[in-house]
Amino acid sequence: MELRYAPEMLEEAVAREILRRETAGDAAWSRDFHVVTDPFYAMQETERNARFRDANAVFFRQLGLAQSLEAAVAGLPALGPAVEELVLDRCATATDEGADLCVTQGSKPHVRILFRVHRLDDPAALEGFFRHELKHVEDMLRPAFEYRALGRIAERPAEENLVRARLRLLWNLVAAGEIARAGVRGAATREEWATMVTRNYPGFPAETRGRILARLWDSPEITWPLLIELSLHPKKLLRYCGIHEAESPRGPGSLCPLCSFPTFEWHEDAATLPVSALAQVRADFPRWDPADGACRQCLDSYVFRARFAPTVAARPTTQVQEGSHVH
C-alpha cells in the first residue's frame, strides 16, 4: 500500500507546524523553509509548483507529521496488502471528515482519508482518529461485513439525514468498541460516544441509551445490512439490544404511523380519544391500533372535525328571487 499525501494538505500542515514552532520560539524551521523555497519563486510556474510539492513532502516528514498516520496503519497489518494506496487529504468541516473507499475494476481499492489539518496539533488524538477511520475501511473490505455503496435509504430527505446520522453513529460504536478492546486509543472516549448516542436518540431513557451503546460496542460480528436496518427502525434496534418495546417510548423524531411526518409531539394516549373519533381513525386506517400511537396533529384532527363542525348548515337549494345587478 502506498501512502500519499495531497499537496494542499501538505502545504497547509507544514505551514501551520512551522508557524506553531516559530510562535513557540523556534524560528529555525521557518528560516530553513525559506532558504529552501525562496528560490522557487524565480522558477517557471510548473517547475515551481513541483518544487513546492517536494519541499512540503520532505518537511512534512521531517517535522514528524507523518507519524500519526503511519502508526495507525501499522496497527492494521491486514490493511496494507488489501489496498492500492492510501491518500491523506484535508477538509474544512467536521462533517466532511472520514474515510472514503474507491473501488475500480482490475485494481485494488484506493482509500482516501479527509481530516481537518488542525488535528495535527494533537498527534495522539489524530492517531486515534486515523485508527478509527481505518477500522471502517477494514470493515468495508471484509467480505463478511457485506458492505455496499449507499443510495437513498429513506423515504424523504429529512428522514434520510436522520437515518444516515444514526447509521454513522452505530457503525462508529462498533469500530470504537473494537479499538478499545485492542487497548489502543480511538477517536473518542466511551463517554464521548455516549453523548453522541444521547444526541441521536434523545427520546430514549438514559438506561436504554446505555444498553444501546453497550450492545453495539460489543458487536464485532455485525454486518452492514443489519446496521442499515437498525438505523431505519428504532424498534429493531431496541430488540437487537434486548430491550422490550414497552420499556422505551417512541423516539422523538420518529415517524407518525398515520401521516409519516417525523414528530416530536406524540399524542399521550390515543386510547383516550372520544369513541367516535377513534372509530373514524380506525375506519380510515384499519390496521392501526391505539397502542401504535400517532402524532397529536393527526389525532386532534379527528376530534376537531367534530368539535368545529357546523351545527347548522345552509341547504344548497331554496326558492329565491332572481334579479341581475348591472353597473
Added chain:
Amino acid sequence: MSINRRDFLKSAGFAGSAAWLASGGLNLSAFEAFPDIDPLAGYPARDWEKVYREQFRYDSSFAWVCSPNCTHACRLRSYVRNGVVLRSEQNYDSGRISDLYGNKATVNWNPRGCSNGFTMQRRVYGPYRLRYPLIRKMWKQWADDGFPELTPDNHKKYKFDSRGTDELVKIGWDDAFKYFAKGLVSICKRYSGEEGKSKLRAQGYAEEMLMHHGGAGTRVCKVRGGMGLLGVIGKYGMYRFGNSLALVDAKIRGTGEKDALACRTWSNYTWHGDQAPGQPFVHGLQASDCDMNDFRFTKLHIQLGKNLIENKRADNHFFIECMERGAKIVVIAPEYSPPATKADYWLPIRPNSDTALLLGITKLMMDEKKYDEAFVKRFTDFPLLVRQDTLKRLQAKDIVKDYVQPDISAGASFAKHGLTKEQYAKIGDYVVWDTKANAPRVVTRDDVGALWDKLGVEPALEGTFKVKTVDGKEVEVRPLFDLYKNTHLKDYDLDTVHEITRAPKELIRRLTDDIATTKPVAIHTGEGINHWFHATEVNRASYLPLMLTGNIGLPGAGSHTWAGNYKAALFQGSSWSGPGFKGWIAEDPFHPDMDDKIDGKDIHAHGYTQDEEPAYWNYDDKPLVVDTPGKGRKSFTGKTHMPTPTKFLWYTNVNIFNNAKWAYQMLMRTNTKIEMIVGTDIEMNSTVEYSDLVFAANTWLEFQDLEVTGCCSNPFLQIWKGGTKPVYDTKDDPMILALAAKAVGDEVGDQRIGDMWKYTLEGRNEVYIQRLLDGSSTARGYKVPDIMAGKYGEPGAALFLFRTYPRVPFYEQIADSLPFYTPTGRLQSYNDEDEVIEYGENFIVHREGPEATPYLPNVIVSSNPWVRPESYGIPEDAMGPDERQVRNIKKPWSEVKNTKNPLWEAGFKFYCITPKSRHSTHSQWQVTDWQFIWNNQFGDPYRRDKRQPGVGEHQLHINPEAAKAMGIADGDYVYVDANPADRPFIGWKPDDPQYKVGRLMLRAKYNAAYPYSAVMMKHAPFIATERSVKAHETRADGRAQSDGTGYQSSFRYGSQQSVTRGWLMPMHQTDSLFHKSKARMGFMFGGEADNHAVNTVPKETLVKVTKAENGGMNGQGVWAPAASGFAPGGEGDFMKKYLQGKVTKA
C-alpha cells in the same frame, strides 16, 4: 526529535539550495541582488486594465417604470450593452416633473427606487421566466375531445382534481388563442339558459348564487386584471375584455344589447385585504390616503399596525423627516417592530384589540373635555340625534308631518358630488337639538362647516330629549356625543382597556394627551390592522380621536391607509370630464368608438359586467348563507355582493393561488370545480403551475407599446415603454388581450370583440391612453405626445391634477365646507344601516375575533343597552366557522374575560402575523436569487444543508422563551398548524399525499421582538406544490424545484397560507351602506368591489407550533449560528456584556 539543520538541508537533496549553501553559507545569501536585471527597464502589458475600467460602459440607457404592487411606480433607468440590460438605477427625476399649470413636484421625492427594481434584470434574464405559452396536457386533451361533460370519471380522467400532477407543455401563440376561445365559448354555452342553471344547481351551488346569473353563461366567467392600476391598459384591460363578453352572450342567447350580460370582474384591493374596510362607514370614501410627502407636515405621526420601515421603501423617508421637523413618532404594534425602533415610544398591544385602545382614548378625551367643540359640531355626527326605540338616527320625516326635503340641488351634494334625487330621498335629512330654541332642528347633509355656521344653530352635545313622531309616539332621543360619553364608553375605562389590550396604562394616558395637545396628528393604519376580521371597528375607531380634535383635512393630519396600488379613482370620471377610468374598462362593446381622434369625454361607456369579490371563491365558492335556529335561512351576503359560480377564470399579473388565504383548499378542492383556468404572467409561479393555459408576458422593461400608471401614494402620472426587445417568445399584456379577443370574436362570429382592441393591434395604445386622460378629472388637458416629449419635465411623466400637492384627503371638506360622502354629510361615529344595527356594530365597539382570540369567539364587548345584536339563536358553544362569523352576542368585559375559546384551550395559542417583506413585493422577487438569500436568516448560495428548498428558505419568527418552552431551538424546523378541522384544507386525511404538500414546515427563528403569544411569517413566499414537494423528496440535492416547470418553492412543505382560511365578514356585505362610488363623482348603496366588499383577513387564525427536525446541518444538533453565542435567545457572555454596553470602557 532533534535534527541538525545542516545535516537536514544536506540530506534534503535540493540541488539549487545546495548550490546556494555551497556558495557561502546561509548568511544573506538569500538576499543578494540579481545582477543584470533592471526591474524598471520594461513595462508590463496593461491593456487588460481597459476591461476593468470599462466594466460599467454602456451603449444606451432607457427609463421605465418599475410597477409592482408596492404603490410607488419608481422610474428607473437601465443601462444596456450589446443588447443586454446590465444594471438599473434610480432616474432621479422627481424634482423636474410638473403639471399643466407649472407646479413642480418637490425634489425631495428623490431618489425613489429600491433593491427590487435594481435587480429586475435578474428576473428578466432569470431561470423562472415564462418563455412561451403553456397548456396543461390533459386540459388540452379535454378540449381536443370536444369539452365533454365533466362527469366524475371525466373529472378524474382529465385531471381536474389533480392539476398539480399534470404536465404543462409548450404551445404556439396561434393555437393558444384558439384553445382559449374554444374553451371560453364552450363554457359559456354549457352554462347558459335554464339548462345551464340546472347544471349549476345539480353541482350543489347555493340557489342564491344564481341570483345574478340572468340566464347568461358568461356569468360563470371571472376575470381579474391585477393590480389594475399598475398598468391601466394591460392589466385593467382585462375588465375591458370582460365587458366585451356581453357580445358573446348576445350571440349565444340571441339577446339584444339591452339584455346581454358579461362576466364577473374580480376585485384586487379588497381581495388582498388591503382596504381599511371601516373607512367608508366613517366618511364614505373608498380610502383616505395622502401622498407620502404629506408625512413631513405632521407633528404626531402614529403608526397603527403599520411598518413604514420595511414597506414603502422608496418613499418612507418622509416619515423619518418628521423627526427633523420636531414631530413625535408613536408606534402601536404587538411587536417591537422596525418602526418602533424609530419611535418616541412604542405602545405594545395584544393583537386584534386596537379598537378597545382607541375607544379608551376617546373616553379620556371626552371625559376630560379635550376636544375641539366647534369642529365636533361643524363636521361630525356627534350632535345628531338617535332614537332610542329604533336605534336609527332621528330623521326629519319622523317628526315633521308631510316633510318635504329642501331644494339643495345647487349645493355641493348635487352639484359637485353627483347626488341624485332618489338617493337624497332615501338618505333623508337629520335632526339636532337646538339649545337656543330648545327644540329639534332639521339639518341637511350640506349643512357642514361654514354653511353650518350660517344656520346659527347651537346643537346640544349632551342630554336626553323627547320628541313626538308623526305617528304619535313620544320617543327618547339623544345626541351621539352624549350616547358615547355617558353610556357607550363606560365599558372602556382605562383599567378595562388595559385588561383587554394589555397596553400599559401610562402609555395609553400619554398617547391620549399627545393627541389632544398636538396638531396636526396623523394615524397610519396598516395591514397589521386591516387583516383581521374586525378591522372595520378599528378603522372606525381610529377616526374618533381625530374627529374630536379636528385632525382631518389638514396637511399632516388624518387617518390614512395604503397597501396596494388600488386607486382606479385616480382616473376619476365626472360630468364635466367624461367617464374617466370607466371609459376604458366599460366602453360599450356594442358601439365601440373607432375614431382615434375622439375626445375621451365622448366615449360611450356601458358596463355589462358585474363586480364580484374573490373572497367568495375563497370560501369554497360560496356566499355566507346560514340556516339559523332563530331566524331560519339567512343570507349574510347582500344581494349587491352575491357571487355566481366560478367555471372560468382568467387572471393577469397576480399570483392569485399562491397568495390566496386557504391556498390548499383552493388548489385541492375549490379549483377542481373550475373548468378553465387561464393565466398571464412573466414567471413560473404556483398559480401558473395550477393553470390550464398560460400566456407568457413581457416584463416592464420589454414593453413594446405604451403603458400608463399612477399611484395612491404620490402624484406622478407616468407613461412608459420598455427599452429592450423581449428576450423570449412573449407579448405585451394588451396584445395578449387583443389577440385573445380577436380569437373569441372569430369563434362566435362577431368582429366587434376584436375591434375593441383595434389600436392595440396597430401598436397604438396611445389612442386609449389619450382617451383615459381626456375623460378623467385629474388628467384632462394632458396630451400623450406632450408627456412623452418631456413637456412636463421628464419624458413620460407629469403630475396628476390634484387640488393640493401633497394630496390631502378631505381638504375640500374642511377648507371649502363640502360634505363628506356619508348619508349625513358628516364624519360618522355611528352607523344605522339595518344590517349594522342587527350585527351590534351601530356604535364602534370592540369585538374579539371569530378565531384569533382566547375568549368567546366573536363576542361584542359592551353593556350598552343601545347595542342590540341579533344572535340568530346560535348557541354560544356552536363552533362551526359560519356560526362563529354571524353570531352576535354582547357581554361586558367582566364576563368576557372569563370565557374561553376552545381552540385556544386546545393548544392553538399563537396569533400568527403575516406582514410583507422588505425584500420582495408580495410574491414578486421571492425567489430571485439575492432576494431569496437576503430575506431570511438561512440564506446560503451553496445550500450546504441539503434539506433547504433553495438558496434561502422561509422562516417563522418566534419569541425565544416561547420556543424554548416547547423544546424548539433557534433554527429548528417546525410544523405550524392551524385548526385541523379545516386546515390546510377541508377533509384532509393523514395519509393523503396532498396533505403532505399542504402541511407547513419551516425554520424557526428566535426573535425577541415578538411577544410570547405571537409568531410571524412574512407574506407571499412561493408555496410548496405537488411538483416542488416531489422534487424535494426525489432530487439528489433536495432542492424544491419542480421538474418540468422549473418552479422554485420557498418551502419544503406547505406555506403560510396553510394556516389561513377564508372568512366573510357580514359588515362588509351590506346592501345598504351609502358611500361614494370609487371611480366617479356619484354615490351608491351597498356593494362595490374594492370599496364596500369583503376585505380578506389572513391574520384571523390561531396556530400551534411543534418541532419537526433539528436545525443543525443535515438534521444534527443545533443550527450553527444559534450556538455561536451571538444569536438572540442564545447570547453568550461576551454578547451579554456587549448588549449591556460593558465591552468598551472609557
